[in-house]
Amino acid sequence: MHMRLLVTFTLCGAAAAGLLGFMPPEDPKPKKPKYIDRANMDLSVKPGDNFYYYANGSWLKKNPVPASKTRWGSFDELREESSRRLRKLLEEAGKNSSDPKQQKIGDFYRSGMDTAHIESQGMNPIRADLQRIDALTSTQAFLDELAWERTQGMGGALFSFTISQDRKKVDQYIPQIGQGGITLPDRDYYLKNDKRSTTVRDAYRKHLMEMFVLAGIGAREADRMGDAVLRIETALAKAQMARVEMRDPYKTYNKFAVKDLANLTPGVDWNSLLGKMKLQGADSIIISNPNFLRAVDVLLSAVPLEDWKTYLKWNLLNSTAPYLSRSFREQDFKLRQALSGQKEMAPRWQFVSGLIDQQLGDALGQLYVAKYFQPEAKERMLALVNNLQETFASRIKGLDWMSQETKVRALEKLNAFTKKIAYPDKWKDYSSINIAANDLLGNVRRSAQWRYNEMIGRFGRPVDRTEWGMTPPTINAYYSPVNNEIAFPAGILQFPFFDFGADDAVNYGGIGAVIGHEITHGFDDQGRQYAASGNLSDWWTKADADLFKQRADQVVAQYNAFTVLDTLHVNGRLTLGENLADLGGLSMAYEAFTKTKQFQEGKKVDGFTPAQRFFLSWAQVWRSNATPEAMAQLILTDPHSPGEHRANGPIVNMDAWYQAFNIQPGDKMYKAPEQRIRIW
Template identity: 45%
Template sequence: MKLPKSLLLAVGGMVWLTACKTEKDETARTVFFDKSGMDTTVVPGNDFFSYANGSWVKNTKIPEDQTGWGSFYELHEENQKKTKSILDEAAASGAANGSVEQKVGDFYASGMDTVAIEKRGYEPLKAELAKIAGLKDYKEALIYMASDEINRGGVLFGMGVGPDDRQSTINRLSFGQSGLSLPEKEYYFKTDDETKKIRAAFVAYVTKLFVLTGTDSTTARKKADGILAFETTLAKAHKAAADLRDPIKNYHKLSIDELNQRTPNIDWKSFLTAMTVKTDTVLVGQPEYYQALSAALPATPIDVIRDKAAFGYIDFNASLLSRPFVQAKFDFYSKTLYGQPVQSERWKRISQNVDAYLGELLGQLWVKKYFTPEAKERMLTLVTNLQKAYRNRIEKLDWMSPETKKIALVKLDGIMNKIGYPDKWKDYSDVSVKRDAYFENVQSARIHASKESFAKIDKTVDRTEWLMTPPEVNAYANPSFNEIVFPAGILQFPFFDKDADDAINYGAIGMVIGHELTHLFDDQGRQYDVQGNLRDWWQKSDADKFTAKANQVVDQYNNYTVLDNLKLNGRLTLGENLADLGGLAIAFDAFKLTDQSKSDEKIDGFTPQQRFFLGFAQVWRIKIRDETQRAYVQVDPHSPAKYRVNGPLSNFAPFYQAFNVKAGERMYKPEVDQTRVW
């Protein structure tokens, strides 16, 4: 199953989150580029990110409840305030039972009722923990995990339901590598001090959760050590993050009989029956993991498997429980892994959960209040203009044959655009929400999501479905749907403002649109056809030329260094880097069609072309903590903000012309060395 490619990435409960006015600020914006954030002592051709944003970076202090600060973070914060306003109003409305307002309002109110939550402690977990303690062998443990309708597959099976990569009209049950608590496999094996500290903190966290649920500290530590050892065994069979990017090598359609033959210690027929799933065929992304799991299960003491299941259950629900559990989870996942000093206010966390569990109920209220039809129409116009610009670029490519171009243009013309919010909303009628039952409310929403997903197995794909909610500050491309999607939450300044000049809008939201369009033609997306099927539609010579150009991009980003000696992974970030390169070029071509681009009028002392590039750089005005950056380099397919600006611009002749970039400046590359793909 192909996952969507997003402009940004959510990691560790945090979103790559830009300044916008709050709902109380009715003053119309008149300035669309913040000159005060520039550092004009920097030569643009040496470091354009710092030229455009350097003073802001130097003077900005990251709030203690954040892993970073800047454009996306600020817009996310403003959107949370808007969400809070909606939820406060809904919670006080006394709306009819079962209505949208009642469900989101009572869900929020139940999460804010800390008195009731503290009083219950971990009582909501006791019955399930007793079931886990009674498991007699690994076979019973697997059936238990399959039967768990709140978290299907439990802690050992990574599952999802989505379009079959090679038959995109049909949804398949898909299995991927799983079983790890740390972000990726190298956290279990690297021997540097920072990684060893993280492993020690993980053991301490597991120990803490067992102690909080009644285990003595000595036994709890033994359980934690056993879990780490078991996960380390499983990690050996995991693919690295960069290796997960190859859609062909991660596609395996298997019958249940074939899967049983490959993994003889996992009874897949009984497993699927326990999940109440009837299917003869599944997708398995990484069979090596399940083969390793099959070998490990009978060789692992049942106590360790029970402990792994119990820890997974407590960890899965810790944020719903009393303060000691919430604090323990924050201390490890947010503070240790990502360097966030202080937990965010409770209202932010609960409003985020409303969005996570009742997203399209909240979304109905959100767009009614904060997203206008006019904004949607303006976005559709921008998207249309960007697609025209992309078509023109493809037609003029000097490295692609007419045969491949013809199919590429068919795919481009077939892209579906989704703006703001879905045309039809999801049905949450089976979700029970009570004002005094936060834990149960979340479980009801989880069961709903599981049933909704599993009902799609082997059924026709619904291409109207959205994979993000309206308030999100993000965007994505989905190759299996051949679509690009822009939630209402991102369609605000500095990405988009109806009163901004074209240079700013095309440099900002135009680049975002171009970025998502390019994802459908990046090293992964290009392998899917207009119907969203994984199919080789390229002439071999064209594919070879594309690969050669992509390898140049890999080499460029491999040479960028962050945090003194930490190198970027050009393979891991290739898709996003290609999307940034293409997005910038497409947006600039579209901007050249505007009247402003053809004028000489300066605004704030800058030409239209200069404002385009400044507007682009302003979007990436971001500063993040070292711990966060260190984690991102290992798991995030996006490059750091500085290189999302400087990387594409170093390959872009119009930038050289706009800012008179010369040989000898650090970003300068001779034209023959500039990487151009799309």
């Protein structure tokens, strides 16, 4: 799940979002795609045995994961194209000195591409930071440094800190503190002793030592420092909630008066610390995991100051390595190799263009929209969204398991949805950020510092509901429960999701299902707990909530049974929200598709009926190959199921799929009608 300023539920996990890999030459006359291409299918596989391989088998065989990738699929192909476009925009911006906005992002790009200058600097960009950490003389000084670093855009060790909407009073911003402080992607890497976990842990332990050696520390001392970091992070991991627990919006909503935090953490003066983090006047704060902060308080007195200084040095090295000389970048990549199986570093230009999309996304997004987005797509998308919304309303009215009382509130919520399409109505102003053409790390920090100040500046102000959680070039979509909004960036409004030239079957099986997916997030196991206003409040009768949970538990069991890699299975509880959104979204999109002229005429296109093309379009969206290491990591960290199970999981519960492909008892994917799960 991609998280920025809002709690969001996305179509596709952020793990696939790196702008990496091969850049194809630009085609001045793009060819019309074959929307359903038999060359990508494996017709030797029965659709009822494995529909994903039937739809995608030949493509999967012909498209192994590139060396600079961890996985490769439909999303990645689009990200590749987006990355190529960003590069072109940035190179052109660098030549446009008459436009300050373009010059700013052009200079940022130049600072990242000037590897000769970066190499000549070695570790000079962080030398003063290391010396300042060395000079710390007390635990309080350590906390002060931690606070100061946040205000300077230097990362956030130990815990997360945001100013975001109060889930129970969404018209107000409130400070929020969450668990954090670890480097590996999940607490399980520190706590489990299976072969995969210990292999990664050993690689991390070696990586720690090597990074400290690069910073000029002797091997024996670097070894000791690596042990200290691993001990601290393991203790923090033990105190963290598991990801499934963190999905409970009530369990993670613990509001404290700031003056009462001394009872939770006697060793931390939060009034002082928050002030040093530039937050003034807050009387209350939300703590997602109070037990985590209790553990931090104990560790602050139990861990020697020298070890805390080592921990800060590590966080500094880890957060800056991608922007330093080649030896640091290569060592940083070794850890990513161990975690993901990626064989080669990405081309430099792709790393830098992706970085600028993250740091100055609205400035780059404006250029992207002006050059690559068709305004007509916004109008067409709004019509599709309204169509899907009306279809979902009729489905709610027809539910046989929900009472009229809850239906009224569900429809109230559905009708209150805000729809954001393509790009923001107002763009962020980055004019106050100083960008230098020869200071990559400084540019990153000043951009991060600007974002931190923007975040702090929210406190006490009205909530800005115009803000987006993704940049326009992003190949993704999201639902925000606190704003009760769905958003579709410009980047996703292209084939295989959407194309003006495609037949309705392709568009409804692609972007139609995406729209339905995001709408259904408002009614999944998490989203359903938020009211039409966006507030976290229970609008269900108990009987209806119990019936929903029974059906949701069936989905958990279905996905728990899917094997991903040797003994690894999908975590049906972690992925429940996304699986519910896939099932609801695809069902909704299919019903909307049945109202189209194409469906009602029933004519075959390229040998496939309209219904068959709809389901084939859905399946081809999810085609993807991945390294075993990446698959194992995603099972731990990603709330989305792997592509195969996203393609196959929902359809076995849809009667229309059985009819479209004549699926019969004896086919491996067949489920008897009474076993098919129906929720929305």
